Amino acid sequence: MDRNSTFTVTADTMSKALPNMAMSTRAIHGDDFASSHTGIAPAMHVAVNYRYARDPTKLVPGENKNPSDPNDSFVYSRYSAPNGARFEKVLEGLLGGPVITYSTGLAAFHAIMVLLNPKRVFIGDGYHGVHAVIHLMAKLTGVQKLGLDQLGQVEPGDLIHIETPVNPTGEARNIAFFSHVARKAGAYLTVDSTFGPPPLQNPLEFGADIVLHSATKYIGGHSDMMGGVLVVRPANAIEKWWMATLYAERLVMGNSIGNLEGWLGLRSLRTLELRVTRQSQTAENLAKWIHEEINDSSSDVGRVVESIKHASLQKNGVKEAWLNKQMPRGFAPVFAIWMKTADQARQFPSKLCIFQHATSLGDVESLIEWRAMSDTTCDPRLLRISCGLEDVNDLRKDLLQGFKALL
Ligand SMILES: Cc1ncc(COP(=O)(O)O)c(C=O)c1O
Structure with a gap:
């Protein structure tokens, strides 16, 4: 056989041959090249820790690259793990920006509060647990909670957090309006889009800085997993180091998604x-x-x-x-x-x-x-x-x- 004529599909050839794949295709094939394993369904990795290179000259402090599989470079599951990483990879293709996952939706909101550390949060109706996180943070940082009817007072560094569609009525709020208010004041806009998962809405398109999903709801969808997801506006992810900071802080807070939940989430995304x-x-x-x-x-x-x-x-x-x-x-x-x-x-x-x-x-x-x-x-x-x-x-x-x- 003429070796040169062999057509090898890689993530790169796939994205060039089939640009703009639709959501349903991305949900099923977004992680095809994230594992060298040939199983059509992903394997479930439950390991907590990963073996370092046997050759001492190959030991690099702080990393653990596997030379035979560039996607298989894990150290300890609280940092990152194969199931969660593969789940995040597919989510990135569906949510339009860099993604980091957490053990629950509330853990994801807590991570936003730790990242931005605002002095004031403007928030309206919605899931009461998110308000409880703000009260908890107030104990540590003195953060103040104000209403969405007080937006005239928004200042640089404040956080406007909206939930849309809102719990429990399913009514929607105008994301573009809140984004305009936040931009004008130099504040941040975060959107809890748990009730509007893909393909229903994409808050990044309308100006959100960070989008939150409780993956326990539609992303999981089968009453059998808890999880949280943050999607970061791509510009903020890099220029403001938000993604690197979120990863570093998750490592310390210890609220990473579990191995089983990462696997269940991936299973669920195929039919989202x-x-x-x-x-x-x-x-x-x-x-x-x-x-x-x-x-x-x-x-x-x-x-x-x-x-x-x-x-x-x-x-x-x-x-x-x-x-x-x-x-x-x-x-x-x-x-x-x-x-x-x-x-x-x-x-x-x-x-x-x-x-x-x-x-x-x-x-x-x-x-x-x-x-x-x-x-x-x-x-x-x-x-x-x-x-x-x-x-x-x-x-x-x-x-x-x-x-x-x-x-
Ligand atoms: C809109 C909304 N956001 C966040 C959460 C918290 O999610 P979790 O229960 O996964 O922590 C919920 C839970 O009901 C919710 O309804």
Whole structure:
């Protein structure tokens, strides 16, 4: 055989031959060259530590390069490990910037606070755990928490942190607006995009400095892993040394993603686009149906449900231009309903067959939560609904029989 005619595919030839691969392809092949192992599915590496070179002349303090596989240069799993590194590589191709992973979403937010060490954080509604991290940091640094209605006071070095779409309603916020305010004042904008995973929105495109995802939700998607992800604006990653600093600080904080979770995350990314697109369509469909039923005076649904919120119904369904631009492929797969009474909200989950009464969201199983169970500050009439991958007609029938059972 003529050796010169052999066509060897490498990451480089692949990106030249197939530039601009779509998200679904990148999710499946983004790590094809990150391991010399021939397994089509990634191996699960559980090792904590990695053997150094046997030849003492090859020992380089601080690194451990494997000459037969440039991707296999690990020292200790708290620094970095094969499953997590491969997970980060695929995520980078999907999220549009350098990625670092953590043990949980809150650990990722904590890492932002340690990196930027702001004196003031401007933050609105959203996941209560993120507010709890700020209170914890206040104990150490005295950081002050202000509201998004106080943006007139933003100064250089402050942090504006927004969650969009927001927990628990799934309504969206205009990222470009907050980015404009941050830029003008010399402040930073971080965006918790947990409720808007790819392919729904890319906050970097609209000016975010750092994007956060709780990988426990859509990125994991199977109710079986916890993780956190930060995506850094490429310019900040290099010019401000943010990426190198995040890696150095993760090493000290010890909040790296676990080996098993890195592997589970990689498994989950292969289907991310399919799952999220379908879950988003289901949420829009169910939200529209409930909204119409509430407005129909003869409907049984309207006798027990007071109101509903979701991005598809924002501004009474007249979608603003920024919203369509920011979320062109659909809205959050989560919405919230308010029952007429707190007692109905407490009882409703027990009437359902398919929806599981549990906290969290983003899983293949549809979930409903009487939100007071995990957020005691929340209106006790509120139920949060996270759409899974079951058939939308079955989900609608389940909700309907549940509403009727309350009457
Ligand atoms: C919007 C949002 N951000 C962050 C988190 C925290 O994620 P984790 O539970 O992975 O720490 C959650 C958890 O529910 C969340 O809903």
